């Protein structure tokens with residue numbers, strides 16, 4: 001059994017036939033082909049699947065696909081060009097690269113979405129505020145220091161160059 005859903009993802013409209021039991025994550029990855037959002041624990045514990053629903057970080061692995069109807073979904077693919085020219089990475093993506101904040105990279109899409117949501121609201125977060133924003137995102141590789149450094153570096157760039165960030 002499938003439902004016909006119209007989803008707005010990264011500014012584009014997608015009309016898709018989705019198995020009734022599919023989550024938003026399964027729909028993104030296996031129906032639409034946006035595989036940036038990762039399937040980690042698949043039960044709401046790790047944050048690897050984080051996307052935005054109407055700008056709010058949301059665990060897509062525990063969100064039924066139909067809950068995204070009539071809402072704006074943004075995935076990690078949609079960070080490119082957000083606050084930058086089309087095709088240009090988000091300041092956070094540059095900062096993660098420069099700071100070595102991704103190792104295996106499995107957690108990175110979810111962390112980028114949580115951090116980007118924070119920086120939408122606050123481009124001068126304290127270290128504690130960054131930690132709080134990322135508290136639902138687990139990383140098995142980096143030890144977190146470089147991730148926190150990268151978020152702070154991106155925030156600084158967004159403060160110094162608000163026009164291109």
Ligand code: FES
Nearest residue numbers: 040042046047061
């Ligand atoms: S895959 Fe969704 S929280 Fe782990």
Ligand code: FES
Nearest residue numbers: 103104139140141
């Ligand atoms: S970089 Fe490997 S889990 Fe975070």
